[in-house]
Amino acid sequence: xxxxxxxxxxxxxxxxxxxxxxLVQSMCNIKTSKVEEVSAQIKRCxxxxxxxxxxxxxxxxxxxxxPELVKRVDIPLVADIHFxxxxxxxxxxxxxxxxxxxxxxxxxxxxxxxxxxxxKAHHTAIRVGVxxxxxDASLAEHPSAEALLLSAKKHVxxxxxxxxxxxxxSLKASDVLLTIEAYRKASEAFPYPLxxxxxxxxxxxxGLLRSAAALSPLLLEGIGDTIRISxxxxxxxxxxxxxxLLHDLGLKEDYFTFVSCPTCGRTEVDLVPLAKxxxxxxxxxxxxIKVAVMGCIVNGPGEAKEADVGxxxxxxxxxxxKKGQVTKTIKEAEAYDCLIEEIEKL
Amino acid sequence: xxxxxxxxxxxxxxxxxxxxxxLVQSMCNIKTSKVEEVSAQIKRCxxxxxxxxxxxxxxxxxxxxxPELVKRVDIPLVADIHFxxxxxxxxxxxxxxxxxxxxxxxxxxxxxxxxxxxxKAHHTAIRVGVxxxxxDASLAEHPSAEALLLSAKKHVxxxxxxxxxxxxxSLKASDVLLTIEAYRKASEAFPYPLxxxxxxxxxxxxGLLRSAAALSPLLLEGIGDTIRISxxxxxxxxxxxxxxLLHDLGLKEDYFTFVSCPTCGRTEVDLVPLAKxxxxxxxxxxxxIKVAVMGCIVNGPGEAKEADVGxxxxxxxxxxxKKGQVTKTIKEAEAYDCLIEEIEKL
Numbered sequence: 256x257x258x259x260x261x262x263x264x265x266x267x268x269x270x271x272x273x274x275x276x277x278l279v280q281s282m283c284n285i286k287t288s289k290v291e292e293v294s295a296q297i298k299r300c301x302x303x304x305x306x307x308x309x310x311x312x313x314x315x316x317x318x319x320x321x322p323e324l325v326k327r328v329d330i331p332l333v334a335d336i337h338f339x340x341x342x343x344x345x346x347x348x349x350x351x352x353x354x355x356x357x358x359x360x361x362x363x364x365x366x367x368x369x370x371x372x373x374x375k376a377h378h379t380a381i382r383v384g385v386x387x388x389x390x391d392a393s394l395a396e397h398p399s400a401e402a403l404l405l406s407a408k409k410h411v412x413x414x415x416x417x418x419x420x421x422x423x424x425s426l427k428a429s430d431v432l433l434t435i436e437a438y439r440k441a442s443e444a445f446p447y448p449l450x451x452x453x454x455x456x457x458x459x460x461x462g463l464l465r466s467a468a469a470l471s472p473l474l475l476e477g478i479g480d481t482i483r484i485s486x487x488x489x490x491x492x493x494x495x496x497x498x499x500l501l502h503d504l505g506l507k508e509d510y511f512t513f514v515s516c517p518t519c520g521r522t523e524v525d526l527v528p529l530a531k532x533x534x535x536x537x538x539x540x541x542x543x544i545k546v547a548v549m550g551c552i553v554n555g556p557g558e559a560k561e562a563d564v565g566x567x568x569x570x571x572x573x574x575x576x577k578k579g580q581v582t583k584t585i586k587e588a589e590a591y592d593c594l595i596e597e598i599e600k601l
Numbered sequence: 602x603x604x605x606x607x608x609x610x611x612x613x614x615x616x617x618x619x620x621x622x623x624l625v626q627s628m629c630n631i632k633t634s635k636v637e638e639v640s641a642q643i644k645r646c647x648x649x650x651x652x653x654x655x656x657x658x659x660x661x662x663x664x665x666x667x668p669e670l671v672k673r674v675d676i677p678l679v680a681d682i683h684f685x686x687x688x689x690x691x692x693x694x695x696x697x698x699x700x701x702x703x704x705x706x707x708x709x710x711x712x713x714x715x716x717x718x719x720x721k722a723h724h725t726a727i728r729v730g731v732x733x734x735x736x737d738a739s740l741a742e743h744p745s746a747e748a749l750l751l752s753a754k755k756h757v758x759x760x761x762x763x764x765x766x767x768x769x770x771s772l773k774a775s776d777v778l779l780t781i782e783a784y785r786k787a788s789e790a791f792p793y794p795l796x797x798x799x800x801x802x803x804x805x806x807x808g809l810l811r812s813a814a815a816l817s818p819l820l821l822e823g824i825g826d827t828i829r830i831s832x833x834x835x836x837x838x839x840x841x842x843x844x845x846l847l848h849d850l851g852l853k854e855d856y857f858t859f860v861s862c863p864t865c866g867r868t869e870v871d872l873v874p875l876a877k878x879x880x881x882x883x884x885x886x887x888x889x890i891k892v893a894v895m896g897c898i899v900n901g902p903g904e905a906k907e908a909d910v911g912x913x914x915x916x917x918x919x920x921x922x923k924k925g926q927v928t929k930t931i932k933e934a935e936a937y938d939c940l941i942e943e944i945e946k947l
Contacts, residue, residue: 264720284868388895388903397907429860429904431849436822455860455895455904458877460805461845465811466850472821474783475781487861487873499807503777505816514775514801515833522630527833531804549801557734558801562741 257477261448264380264421266330267352271480277506278306279497281490287317294327300490301330304498309333318342320348326482340366340529347373353380358413371417380421383410387428400436422447427454434469436476448480456498457585467500474504494537511537514558515548524568524587532591544601564597603823607794610726610767613698617826618794623651623852624827625843627836628680633663640673647676650844656700664688667689670914687713699726704759717763723754726767728754738912746782768793773800780815784824794826808832813846820850825937841843841884857883860904861894866897870933890947910943
């Protein structure tokens, strides 16, 4: 089932599913009871392009902080809860947009019914999040796509038996091929929106590759209504990465395109530090623009011409391109300032 | 055409195409005439898992350095040449495994015939490398998959008319969707092995995502005989990334699997620096092993149990898992040394 055919689920002021739009999310890594710090982190992520954020609710202190947190931020929040149905009820009553909980882990159908009823009354969505690392041992000795799907069906079935249907599903594994297979199966099996992600993807160098390797084929097949790029990094980095991936796949219009060459024996300027600095600026000030930072005159002008603003290096200097036209030659030392000035003008 | 159905082309002591094996390559970023430095870089890349390396031949000095370079290293080299057929002839005579040149750019069929004849005599492969940034303006005003294919056909046709068929083809663009479309078309159009890559992919943060987003769907469809992950970084980083991507997609058995959690409000150890340090060690000492560095007890033990060696964090300490069994508790400060010791033992 592709993303336009999934069920549309309310998520605070927005919705998820039933739309080509893929929502970007991450998870706060600060204890939720520290409302000041957590809300600041959420706002930073929102400025970078987060559509929603998840916060972990480890204890009563965290759960009681939710009403104040919900008040302070204006994107939907998802409360991450494990095992404790009372924390789930408190979170739902706080006005949170969604909770993430696995109904099979909270101690029986009576408690599931209580949570489902409260969620229905408060229009709270429930994300069922199955994880290869914590699969029920009775389902499979080792994680498999079938076991992930079976586990999701069990949890989802418990909510459906309470006539609850505002469900989002994730099936996370750290293995790329397992992830792809599990989500393809889930997309056929469920009418609900899917939250895509690779779990335990690792630090940036390894996590970006692994997440893109798994999510790109799925997103291109029309599978996935929201993504998280899990990294062993700050959530801000996850948001930047998620936006970039969606933009690269043609699924996020309103973002920047940045090209810079890999450098080679032909390069006669110190390109990489400049490219990184310009990229950093664009990430912090995202807008719909194409920028090219190129090292030499072989492929440089071609790429630079296709950009809104571009530079192509020569010997210790750059040629500046604006909308396909050479406008001037700039000294290497002035390249950054000159480029940013042009970007700001656009 | 999938990778097992492509033509098998000799490449020095190895071959490319006609096999499920996807070769890993990068390009040196040191002037080729600096034989000492370039050969050291090639050897570093080989130790990290490079199957072949490309070197740029900008001038006669570079071309004349090739025989010595070929002698010093024992993986196939590809000489990157633009426009100058005399450099191509000198490179071919040096015993290099392949040259990269676009026959349409060297000044007419007489010169193409000379180069093709020399390449045939020396069993030198020729990579035709079409690039969206330097497409012939007569083919298209703006780069498109059709224009890339048309351009490749023109260059390849010139070699074929000289009865030369030891051809590898690349069609590079910086755009993910354009890259995917162009290679799908090329895979249908040509019997030759394909070199996959996204050009001008940018610094690591952006380039890893973009390359994986484009290459993952293609590789999973069976398209691609060699890959380069172009980054505005050192070639060593490109090799590590290419190996990781292939391994994640099940296309490289002999490499390590590393999982580490994204950290969240539950984490009570300083996980990220440890995860990065362990990852760095594994990249420098690649072997077939699965290692998990996990922050907490929710998903940690599950993942750690699936690993050959794994740790899951608690409050200022870790539990060590070996082949699914808890073996001991270790202090946070001793975690790195203890983990490396276990990895070395395996």
